Amino acid sequence: MNTMTRSWLCMPASQKHMERKIIESSADIVLLDLEDSVPMCKKQFAREQLLALDPSIRGRCNLAIRVNTLAKSEGIRDLVFLLDHNIIPEYLIIPKVESSGELRVLNELTCATGQRVKTFAIIETLKGLRCIDSIINERTSLRGLILGSADISSEINFKIAERALIQIKCDIAIAAHSMGLMVIDSPCFKLNNDKALRSEIEIAKEFGYSGKIAIHPSQVELINKLFTPTATELKKARAIIKCLEASEPLTAISSLDGEMLGPPFEVMARRLLAINESLSKFNRKPA
Structure with missing residues (x-):
């Protein structure tokens, strides 16, 4: 992983002052959208906005671009335009x-x-969910999956089906992890509601999601904070590794603060420390 993927700030590629907003963003990745947030009459204008971006921005900021679905002509136009x-x-x-x-x-x-580009596939339809095994096996450029909760909820009900999404969130995470892919959570659509955003992040973290889409700049700070290992978590991770390394040669099992430890705990501890090390490379002081 050569880019942090905690926060993905989504903004329409057709909006005004896009360059300034990209530069000012504290998101790990700025996601420029050509799809749902851009009306059909503005699709070509949005593409040309991408072409007009100062080339230095791509070197200074981590950018992602969401094209339209490749099952329709607009998606192919997007892709050909970008490649051309x-x-x-x-x-x-x-x-x-x-x-x-x-x-x-x-x-x-x-x-x-x-040209080669790293790809994320959004799973946001019931058909996509049913076909997820074949999708994740197409590993040519796929780096991860993103849960699209709004569209998939619209197939289940007319509102965001929170209880149903728990199972869907889990299924997508299991599929992604089984192939070593990253998995990113869908946006929290409740603006100015840190409680709801925090709850969604905590659930996503339980399933191993490594980041979340933001639909407003105000959401980025909390997303970054909660997807960053805390000093307490890192201290425990180091203690777990030290405890297991000091265990008797005849056993790989030990205990710490009344909790039994084994090899899986060491794997999780080292993964947390690796995340912290990656963060330190992106100008965040490691804990």
């Missing part, structure tokens, strides 16, 4: 993925131009 103009973001986000064929088309187009 050599607009290669850190990540390319593909919405409403329902088959491995869509990722295969992406790979063929990028290979034909001699």
Whole structure:
């Protein structure tokens, strides 16, 4: 992982003053959207806005671009436009993925131009959820999955089906982790509600999500904070490793503060320390 993926601030590629907002953002990744937030009459304008971006911004900020679904012509137009103009973001986000064929088309187009891009597939339909095994096996450029809660909830009910989403969130996480992929949580649609945002993040972390989409700049700070290991968590991780390394040679089991420890605990502890080490490389002082 060469980019931190805690917070992904989504903004329409068609909006005004986009360059200034990108530079001012404290998000790990700025996600420029060509899909749902851009009306059909503004699709080409949004593409041209990307072309007009100061090239230095791509070097100073980590950018992702969400194209339209590759199952429709607008998505293919997006992709051809990006490739023709050599607009290669850190990540390319593909919405409403329902088959491995869509990722295969992406790979063929990028290979034909001699370009490769890291891809995230959004799972946001029931069909995509049912076909998730074939999607994650198309590993040519896939780096992770993103849960799209709004669209998938609309197929279940007319409101965000929170209880149903717990199971869906778990299923997507298990699929991603089984192939060594990252997994990113959908946005919290309740603006100015830190309690709701915090609750969603804590649930996502329990399932191993490494980040979350933000739909407003005010959400970024809390997302970054909660997806960053705390000093207490890191202290315990170091203690777990030290305790297990000091255990008797005939056993890989030990205990710490009344809790039995074994090899899986060491794996989780080292993973937490690795996250902290990665953060330190991005100008965050490690705990």
